[in-house]
Amino acid sequence: MSVNTIIKAFCLNVTLLTCLSSCEDKKSAYEEVKGSKPNIIYIMADDLGYGDLGCYGQDSIETPNIDKLASEGLLFTQHYAGSTVCAPSRNSLMTGQHMGNTTIKSMEKPIKKEDITVAEVLKSAGYKTAIIGKWGLGNVGTTGYANDQGFDYSFGYYDQIRAHNYYPDYLMENGEKIPLKNEVIYIKDSTHYAVGIGNAATKKVEYSNDIFTEKALTYLNKQNTDPFFLYLPYTIPHGDNESWLIKQHGMEVPDLGIYANKNWTEPKKAGAAMITRLDSYVGQIMAKLKEKGLDENTLVIFTSDNGPHEEGGWRLSFFDSNGDLKGMKRDLYEGGIRIPFIARWPNKIKQNTTTNTVATFWDFMATASELSGEPLPSSSDGISYLPTLMADDKDQKQHDYLYWEFDTNLIRRAARKGPYKLVTIKDKKTDATTVELFNIEKDMAEDHNIAKDHPTEVKELQTIINKYKKS
Incomplete structure (x- = not known):
């Protein structure tokens, strides 16, 4: 192997090592x-x-x-x-x-x-x-x-x-x-x-x-x-x-x-x-x-x-x-x-x-x-x-998940997990509760209550809400 070939190979290796080192050290924004x-x-x-x-x-x-x-x-x-x-x-x-x-x-x-x-x-x-x-x-x-x-x-x-x-x-x-x-x-x-x-x-x-x-x-x-x-x-x-x-x-x-x-x-x-x-x-x-x-x-x-x-x-x-x-x-x-x-x-x-x-x-x-x-x-x-x-x-x-609550004459609770969001509203006077489930990614306007079709998601989100119920 000629001296020139050895020198070129050495320089190439140094360049590669320098590049790898700098790439490893470079931080993300x-x-x-x-x-x-x-x-x-x-x-x-x-x-x-x-x-x-x-x-x-x-x-x-x-x-x-x-x-x-x-x-x-x-x-x-x-x-x-x-x-x-x-x-x-x-x-x-x-x-x-x-x-x-x-x-x-x-x-x-x-x-x-x-x-x-x-x-x-x-x-x-x-x-x-x-x-x-x-x-x-x-x-x-x-x-x-x-x-x-x-x-x-x-x-x-x-x-x-x-x-x-x-x-x-x-x-x-x-x-x-x-x-x-x-x-x-x-x-x-x-x-x-x-x-x-x-x-x-x-x-x-x-x-x-x-x-x-x-x-x-x-x-x-x-x-x-x-x-x-x-x-x-x-x-x-x-x-x-x-x-x-x-x-x-x-x-x-x-x-x-x-x-x-x-x-x-x-x-x-x-x-x-x-x-x-x-x-x-x-x-x-x-x-x-x-x-x-x-x-x-x-x-x-x-x-x-x-x-x-x-x-x-x-x-x-x-x-x-x-x-x-x-x-x-x-x-x-x-x-x-x-x-x-x-x-x-x-x-x-x-x-x-x-x-x-x-x-x-x-x-x-x-x-x-x-x-x-x-x-x-x-x-x-x-x-x-x-x-x-x-x-x-x-x-x-x-x-x-995300969680919110707000109480007036209505007891409002909401939880979101992934695309699904559950909103419950209990009327203190009548003790009646509405339960609404929305797919926020597909329905950001919350026009379609899909609670009946997704009982698993309702149960999962209701469990999150129940976690913060007042004793």
């Missing part, structure tokens, strides 16, 4: 971002429906900034809220627990002292943490006070009921009342005193959600090298319950904007204006991130706490607020719990993509844990959707 500690901004609307955004099919309400967020990121088609109403859904998001295990199942309790929140997890990883907007999980002096639950900074509504008024007389900042210029009157109805706002436009000076945005922009101005978690739960487009007491429509907004001359009722104009105003807030947040040079290292999530409402003159059928889904807020049909969910992270999340991955609010803690490098608390029911964000389907784990 998912592995690359685990523990990378990006900034996280979690923007949440209040009662925004699956079909209320242009990127989800809305054609009457303009949402250009949120639509742009979707075009620059990933849109989920099967993301679920923690519950079908505000407080328990937010509790699920913060604690990483589904309704079978979490403290707040309706609207009556603060988070327990021993509950571990996603803010506490991220704070342990060195994050600065802030909540600006509607907390709703405990006032000052309770175990649910935001600053005792992992947040360095808090501003907005601590109280769930006060958040139903867009022109309050004060908001809370780190446990202190911050007076506003709004003049408040007190109206007595047959059961209670309620805070309301006078009819004169001059008495409605400071709109709470505008203030939230100003505070968020100020907060972002102060951020530099340390990672931060900004939880930004707006109250738009929830109805303003206080307006109902003084016989105004309950969709409150400073102006009707581009909808002022539409041939719609005032509540419809106002509701559309609320959503477009929310969209403008998102645009301001994104502009500030770019201005500050924070854009590249910030994961921005946009979502809603539950499905759309029919309160204060809003009618979801007019705008198809629930899209092709059945039901709305307070239902456990898809329209009450399936929500818009968009994630954007430049050069990490692929632009203009869509996923059918089934994910939930109680998955956020697991996702944040992986991003921060902190261990996931054993109390969590969640599964990280970080692989899905990184388009790494092979590493994406799946839930064995």
Whole structure:
């Protein structure tokens, strides 16, 4: 064998070994971002429906900034809220627990002292943490006070009921009342005193959600090298319950904007204006991130706490607020719990993509844990959707099942396993129970109850529901 032949063979072997070594060492996009500690901004609307955004099919309400967020990121088609109403859904998001295990199942309790929140997890990883907007999980002096639950900074509504008024007389900042210029009157109805706002436009000076945005922009101005978690739960487009007491429509907004001359009722104009105003807030947040040079290292999530409402003159059928889904807020049909969910992270999340991955609010803690490098608390029911964000389907784990419950005069339960979802509704007055089974993959509108034809699936899902029955 010639010397040249020996040299060529040696070089070929070295090249092959180098290639194999580099291939073995190369990490997936998912592995690359685990523990990378990006900034996280979690923007949440209040009662925004699956079909209320242009990127989800809305054609009457303009949402250009949120639509742009979707075009620059990933849109989920099967993301679920923690519950079908505000407080328990937010509790699920913060604690990483589904309704079978979490403290707040309706609207009556603060988070327990021993509950571990996603803010506490991220704070342990060195994050600065802030909540600006509607907390709703405990006032000052309770175990649910935001600053005792992992947040360095808090501003907005601590109280769930006060958040139903867009022109309050004060908001809370780190446990202190911050007076506003709004003049408040007190109206007595047959059961209670309620805070309301006078009819004169001059008495409605400071709109709470505008203030939230100003505070968020100020907060972002102060951020530099340390990672931060900004939880930004707006109250738009929830109805303003206080307006109902003084016989105004309950969709409150400073102006009707581009909808002022539409041939719609005032509540419809106002509701559309609320959503477009929310969209403008998102645009301001994104502009500030770019201005500050924070854009590249910030994961921005946009979502809603539950499905759309029919309160204060809003009618979801007019705008198809629930899209092709059945039901709305307070239902456990898809329209009450399936929500818009968009994630954007430049050069990490692929632009203009869509996923059918089934994910939930109680998955956020697991996702944040992986991003921060902190261990996931054993109390969590969640599964990280970080692989899905990184388009790494092979590493994406799946839930064995999903579970929800909500009680009023009707005892509602729902469980989903694979394509099948069982919904049971028991009427407390008659003790009658309806049992409905749907194949969500084939029938997302839940038009066809197939319970009689699938007794095995009904039994399996009923066993999951029975697991969380109250004693």
